[in-house]
Every structure is written in C-alpha cells, then in structure tokens.
Amino acid sequence: MTATPAHQPYSSPSVSYARAVRDTFALMGLPLVVALALPAVFAGGGTRRWFGGRADSQRAEAQAAKDAAAAAFYELDTAQRDLRISVETIHAVDDSPAARRAVDDFEALGRRIDEVSRRYIAAVDAHDLDRDDLEASAAVRARTELTGAKDELERVKRELDRFGEGLGPLLGKAETQLARLAPAVERARQALLAATRALDAVRESGLRADDLAARLAALSPELTRLNQGAGQHGVAPTLERAERVAREAETIRAEAERLPERAAEIDHRLVSLRTRAQALTTRAEQVQPILSELRRRFTVACWQDLQGVPELAAENVRQAEAKLAEARAARDGQRWADATALLSTVRALLNATDEAVSAAGDRLARLNAVQKDPQQEIERTRFAIRDAQRLAMAGRTTPDPRHARPLDDAVARLERAVASLEGGRHPDYWHFLTETEAVRQSVAGVVALIREERGHGAH
Template structure:
C-alpha cells in the first residue's frame, strides 16, 4: 500500500485538476476522432470495389495517408492512457507525476486534433464524392432487401408453377445461376459493396428470366423434338444421296483434271461418309431419348446430328463446286484474268487520282506481273487450273487491301 499513499502525498489539488483536465480533453478528442473516422470509413465503403483506374481509387489512396495519421494518433493515445493512468483498476491513485501526465495528455490531445483536422481537410477536398457514396450506401439495405425478395419469389416459382419442368437440365442450369447470384449477394452485403449488390441483383433477375424462358421451352420440347426428328430424317436422306454420288464426282474430277487441281480434297469422300454416319447415329440416339421422355436430350442430340450432316454436306459441296469451277476456268481461262486485271486498273486509277503513284504504282505493277506469270503457267496437257485460280484470288485480295489502305489514309488526312 506504500506506493498509492506515496503517490497521494505528492498530489496537489491543482496538479490533479490539471492532469484530469488534460486527460479528459484527450479522451474527448479521441472519441471525436473516432466519430469522424467512422463517418469517412462508412462513406468510403461503397467505393472499395471500384475499378482501380477510376477517381475513387485516388480518393481511397488519399484516405490511406489520413487513416495512417489517425492510427498513429490513436496508438499514441492508448499508450499514454496506459502509461499515465491517474487511477489503477481499483480506482486508487497511481504514482505518476501529475505535471508530466498532464503534459503527455496535452501533447496527445494536439496529435488527435491534428488527425481530426486531416479528416476535415480530406472531407472538404472530397465532399461531393463522399456524400454521393454515403447516399448510395443508404440504398444498400433497400437494394439487398429487393434482391432477397426477388430470389425468394423465383425459388417459389421453381417449386410451384415450374415444378413440372424443374428437372429439365436447362431449368436446373438456370436455377444454379440463381443460387450463384444469391451467394454473390451475400458476399456483397458482407463487404458493403454497392456495385457488388447491384451486380448480384441483376444476376438474380437474369436468372429468373432464364428460368421462366427455360421452363416455357421445356413444356414445348416434346413437340419440337418430334418435329425435328422428322426434319432431320429428311435431311439425312438428302445428304445420303449426295454422299453416295460423291465418289463418281471425285472420279470425274480426277479424270478431267490433273491431281494437283484437287489434292486438298483427297479425303472428302471419306469425310462425308464419316460425318453422315455420325449424324445418323446422333439422330438414332435422339429418337431413343424422345421415346424415353427426355425431350431436352433429344433436341441436344438433334443439334449434334445437324452439325455432322452439315459437315458431310460441306465435304460434298467442296468437291462439286471445285469441279464446276475448274470446268468454267478450263472453258474460259481469260475470264478470271480479265476480272483481276480490271481490279488492278481500277486501283491504278485511284492511285493516279490521289497522286500516290510514287508510293503504290510499282506495287500494283507487280500485281500485273503476277497475273502474267499465272496465265503463262497454264501450259501442258493438264494445267493446274486451281493454282491459277488461287493466284488470281490472292492478287485480287492484295489489290483490295491496297485500295482500303489508300481510302483509310484519305479519311485521316
């Protein structure tokens, strides 16, 4: 007990009053700073998830400096309050030197006041953005409540009016998107992110619309699948006919033109047959799925069947179109040449009109030389007409690019 009584003997009423006044002033400054800091922190919370490249990021960066000053001031207060406590835990006077304690509390008071001034300056500099952010933050509870209510309503539809189709894959997928949106909303609420809440609410709305659309589609899936089964069967018959004729077309191609004219199509007969078989298999599985009552699976398999049939048809088209193209070029080799030279001359006129002969004249002359070489290459008993066509097409595309560049330069000049 000697220490408290020793402390008491050294305490004058004046020193005690001064120390208590300094301490109370520091306490008030500490509480005031906490209030100001909380106000700004609440205002800034909606900005935490903002894009790093926006103005909000600059505000947050500026606040970090002020926040550090507040942290330092608060730390100083807590340290001084413990180091210069005027009473112990039992309410008995301590042995601290009262004048020293008074000075320490006064210094801390000034530090806290300086931090409060920094907050005031920060608020003044960013008042509009902070007030807007606080206003937006006040909308968070209402937005969140609306999002939750919407999610509950959608869930009710799933177990109510949509219960007859809730097992369809498309409906289940949309329902999963709904739950993802709800989880995102929960996280955004915890973070106090207005943008996150808005995004999650929008996702919930979209999921609800997707569920309704999927449910409506599911109810007509059976009829649509039945119609598609018949349609794809007709398509299979047509592609089968073309595929069966393809070897004959390929034989004509090889008989009338040298091998280089169709070397890239050597495997098309096999490709067409393979894709046709895959299309037929998918169609058979789709038919089985429909008979089993899984209309959605049937529609998905029918989509696969159509893709395979399209690939088979494309393989047939490539061979048939190649034969037609080669026959046309063989009958009139100068036809494609005239068209290509016309494009070159048209580009040359544009170059002259724009005064760009020095830049593009020799380039276009070189294209004319390419046409000359391609035409000269059509020699022998079985010329490579396809190489001729590809070379002229390449020249045409090159000239087209030159014209586009000239016009683009004119637009920016």
C-alpha cells in the same frame, strides 16, 4: 478523452478525472463550466472571507482562465466524441488503405488528446483558487498554467477539426455504402423469391429443371448469411454478397422462364437437323457422277483433291445421325445443356459435309465455264490490276516502288497463267483458276495498303 469498448481497436485510454467530472454533471444536468466552478461554492460552507485588492484581481483572472480551459476541454471532448462516430462508420464499412490510415491517425490524435487532457487536469488540481489565503503570485501561476492548458486544448481541437474535414470523402463513401445495404439485401431476397416461383411454374409444366434447382439450393447458405446481417459479416462483404446473390438468382429466374421455349427450340432443331442429314445423304450420292465427269474431261490436277468427298460425306452423315440419337436421349432426359452441345456437333458435321459436297459441284461448274470461255476470267483479273494501277498513280507522276513492284509481279503472273492454257491438249484449267484468284488477292492487298497509307496521311 472518453473510454471506448475494448473491441474497438482505435480507442483512446480513459482519463478518469475528466470522465468523472463529465459523467457526474451530466447526471445533474449541469454544463461542464458550471461543474468546474461548484467546488468554490461548497468550500468553507459559504463563509469564505474575501479580501480586496490585487490578490482578488489575480484570483478573478485565474478563475476566468480556469473557466476558459474548462470550456476548451468540453469542446474538445465533444468534438472527439462526434468524430469517433464518423471513424467507426468508416472502419465498419471500408477496409481500404486510406480507411485504415484514417483509423490509425485517429488513434494517434486520441493519444495526443489524452496527453493535453492530463496536463489540463493536473493544472486544475495544482491550484485551489478558492483558498482564503491565496496569494497573488499563486493566482498568477495558476492563470499562466491554465491559459497554457487552454491553448494546448484549442490547438489539438484545431488538429482534430482538420482531421475531420479530411475524412469527408471516406465518410461519404461509407455512408453511401450503408445507404445501399438495406435495398441491396432486399433485392437479393426478392430475386430469390422470384427464382423460386419461376422454378415452381416450370415444374408444374412437367419440366424437371434439376440443374436450376441445384443452383438455387446452393444459394441458400448465402441467404442465411444475409439474414445474419452486416453486424456479423461486415458491411462491404454483405453488400457484395447481396449483389452477387441477386445476380445469380436473376439468372436462374430468366433461365427457368425460358426453359419451355428452350425445350421447344431443341425439339425443332432435332427435326430440322435430321431432315438436313437426310437431304445431304441424297446430295452425297450425286458426287460420284460429278467425279466421273471430271475424270473424263479434265486433267488429274482438276479433281484429285475431291477423290475422298463421297467417303467423307458418308462418314460425316453417319456420325451426325449417331449424335442426333444422343441428343434425342438427352432431350428426353431433360439434360438441356448436353442436348444443346450435341446438336451443335451435329450442325458442325453437316456443315462440313455440305461444303465438301458443294465443292464437287462448284468445281465442275467453274471448270465448265472457264473451258468454254477463259477470256472472262482473264478480263476480270486484268480489270482488277488496272484499277489498282490507277489508284497507285493517283496524284503521282511515278508510282511508289512498294506498290508498283507487286502490281508488276501480278501482271507477269497473269501472263504465265494465260500462257499455260495455250499449246496443250488438256490444259490445267484448275491451276489457271487458282492462279487468277491468287493474282486478284495480291492486287487487293496492294489496294488496301494504298488506302490505309493515304487514310493516315489525311489525318
């Protein structure tokens, strides 16, 4: 019913007569119902003759139908105008399928409104109720057509009202986004300002923070787009951009504020890891005597896998020291990410060296203990088996074969391991230790299975 600017894709075609009537009397400050009655006031210069009887009665009823249709037309026009604001709000903010469908539905309703409006205007134009010689039959036809036009206008108005009620969730979502827009943009600006100040403070302390400065500079085009506003870039993209800029700026600010602490932490790690590398060099020198004792007292199988430890330790320490030098250079160049990565490599090398060096000493200690008293290892393993057997029999008269079979296998495996210590001049104590450890692991697996099954049964 009302014209919409060309850039709005869902505008309805204008109805020239209705717009002319509305705009004219809007300027005059008169309601539409009065406006539609004005031609009757001016017709004939106020000298129209009035005839009594049935014709005037029908004329009055037709005029009442015309006034009612005019009121229905005005109400429909007002409702469409109000609803167009809601649809435009949704269209500006929401690009979801539901929102696009709502815009399309409003366009369809607009076309329907144009149709019934044209029929209403045609009915008004077709009947001059101010004619002196208006016949009763013509007044009846006018009343019928105008009443039909009013009914159509009211019917479309009800459709429009139902459509408006269905827009509630979409409109609420759109209004929420609009309410979030200004605060989100302001948060982004404040976050950028805070990041800039934190970066300036870091630079004043003598730290360059070039990577942080580059990341902050990369946000400058985004700030320009935020300043251009949602009118140019859309509400949803602007809101998303504002939230992203705020997050990234906050990250830069936090990293800038932590940079002095990070530099101090890297300095501490450089000293600590260098000290550890030196200590490992000393410890690695003790591996050779340990290997010599292992070779002298135990079979080859007990120490063969440790033969390469001295060379491995020396190589790892050499690499660690080279990486430490690189890390120091990165720290001096304030390449913080590179320094951190290099220190992590140094730590991994020293951890591997520590494990290898410790393995030789631990091997000798364990072999000494089992050679002196193998019974302790045997009893430890038997206890684990008996404990699992008791658990398997709890609440049962016979064990579940799935539990009993691996436990029986564990008993047999332990017996074979014990037997391997007897009758030989140089028993393979390392094989014995690895077998008992494997038996305990197998038993632990059975225990875990039993507890899992019973836990499920309890539920």
